[in-house]
Amino acid sequence: MVTLGHYLIVSGILFTIGFAGVMLRRNIIIILMALELMLNAANLSLVAFSRFHVDVTGAPDYNAQVFVFFIITVAAAEVAVGLAIVVALFRLRQTTHVEDITSLKF
C-alpha cells in the first residue's frame, strides 16, 4: 500500500534534485528550472498532507490546496521576473553563465 511516507520521500528526492541543480549548474536558466522543481516538491507534500487529513465531512483538507494555488501563482510571477532579468543581463553581457558575472564579488 502507498503510505503518506512514500509521497513525502518522493517529494524529498524531488527537492534534493532541484537543490543539487541550483548547487551544481552554472547556467542561470537551468538554475531557474531547478527552483521550479523545488517549489513543486513543496506542492507535492502539501497535497499529500491535504489528502491525509480527512475532515468530519469526509473530504480532504482544502486549505492546503488553496496554499498550493498561491504557491503556483507566486512561482509564475517569479519565473516571469527572473526570465526578464536574464534577458536584460544577456543584453548587457551576452552570457547566462553565473561565473561570468562577478561584479558583486568581493
Added chain:
Amino acid sequence: MSAFLFWIFALLMLVFGAAVIINRNPVASALSLVVSFLGLAALFLSLDAYFVGIIQVLVYAGAIMVLFLFIIMLLDLRGEKLRKINWIASAGGLAVAFALMLQIFSVVEKFPAAKQTFPPITRSTSDDVHRIGLLLFNNYNLPFQVIGVVILVATVGVVVLSRRETR
C-alpha cells in the same frame, strides 16, 4: 489509485527531474521539465486533487514552460561549451545535497504518521473547484487580493526590465 501507477509516475517524475539538471542542452532540459511536471500532475490526481492537477498542467506545463522555451529561443542558447569544471565546488555541492536528502529521509522515518495509509474519503472530490473557490473568497480573501497585487507588480516589473534603454 494503485501502488503500481504511483511508482510509475513517481519514477517518471524523478527520472525526468534528474534529466533537467543533467542535460547540457537547455532545450532538452526544458522538455524534460515538462515531462516531470506531467508526472507530478498525475500524482496530484492520485491524491484526489483534481483542480491542482489540472492547474499544474495548464500553468506549469503550459504557460511557464512556453515562457522558458521562448526565452531560450530568444537568447539563442546552444549547448554549453564544456568548461573547466571546478571539481571541489561540484563535490561540495553534491555532498550538501546528499546530506539534505539523508536528513529528509531521517525526518520522514521518525514521523509516526508517515507509516499510515491514506484514510478513505467518503465525499466525492469532483467538486473541489467549488470548495477551493469558496475557501479562496471567504477565508483567504485578503491573501487572494495580495496575490493580485503581486502579479500586477511582476507585470510592471517585467515591462520595465525588458524595455530597451534609449537614452
